[in-house]
């Protein structure tokens with residue numbers, strides 16, 4: 001059994017201990033067991049501590065039958081070691097985890113929900129609560145109550161209670177298993193539940209609690225939140241984004257959404273205008289391509305490389321040409337910058353050779369993919385600097 005120093009003092013960052021066992025682990029790693037440790041092993045939704053034993057990095061910590069195993073890549077030399085926690089990591093876990101007690105307690109108190117899930121990861125903290133819907137008003141009320149509990153700087157206490165005594169406590173949830181003694185963690189007036197993790201001593205240390213969003217999750221609602229240092233990082237990020245948008249749109253931050261909506265609607269009308277201008281341009285281009293094309297056995301042979309057109313614009317152009325009369329249309333477009341090329345072969349149905357077969361052959365030269373039928377085929381791939389030559393070869397096949 002390893003003595004758990006983090007229960008006596010959750011703020012202990014350094015300690016001396018005796019090595020009681022060193023076990024070989026997979027991947028040339030070692031598991032160091034000590035007589036006492038301040039390293040919290042993974043458990044109760046809280047990730048394990050990291051840190052150093054005699055300067056050797058501890059990459060993971062887990063509990064195995066009462067022994068706390070510190071995973072290291074190098075075997076410590078002496079019988080005694082000096083342990084030091086990565087305190088930034090541990091304190092972050094203490095802030096998020098203690099915040100979780102408050103958010104869960106507040107949700108239970110305001111909406112009668114139960115907490116049915118908790119996750120504390122490197123980039124996300126959430127709880128799952130028994131709610132099917134959460135309104136903005138409810139979120140705001142829960143956030144306000146949670147922060148009021150922080151501002152009140154309430155004591156966060158832990159105590160070991162005999163199972164028979166539990167009835168005296170107003171517990172948010174029952175212990176997961178039957179134990180003779182249970183460790184209860186209480187945030188005065190907010191939350192009381194069995195918990196074996198590490199917490200701050202008073203709620204003020206949690207810092208700001210911000211609910212970032214929620215989503216439906218299998219009959220429950222997943223509530224995402226951040227506390228303390230993570231809330232500060234989140235505020236820095238969102239305020240930097242807001243400032244940037246405000247500068248670019250030349251409006252105060254609070255007017256950004258309205259200004260953005262105006263820009264988006266302006267963009268949509270410009271797009272519509274651009275689209276109709278392109279269609280108009282295609283009508284003229286189709287007319288001149290058709291009028292100037294060579295004629296072969298009553299068919300116009302229209303061959304053109306159209307720079308920087310989209311596949312949709314190429315299709316539109318082909319349809320416009322075919323609408324003018326019997327024709328074979330061999331079109332290509334592409335952009336060296338975007339490393340893309342696109343081919344479209346079409347003809348008046350039944351008028352000429354198989355367009356699908358012709359395209360397949362052309363795509364072998366450009367290294368792309370595509371397909372179609374006898375009178376309409378298209379495809380593309382990466383940029384090809386000899387699109388004109390590819391079309392000329394296809395034209396030769398059609399003429400033959």
Ligand SMILES: [Zn+2]
Pocket residue numbers: 097098101185195196197198199
């Ligand atoms: Zn806890």
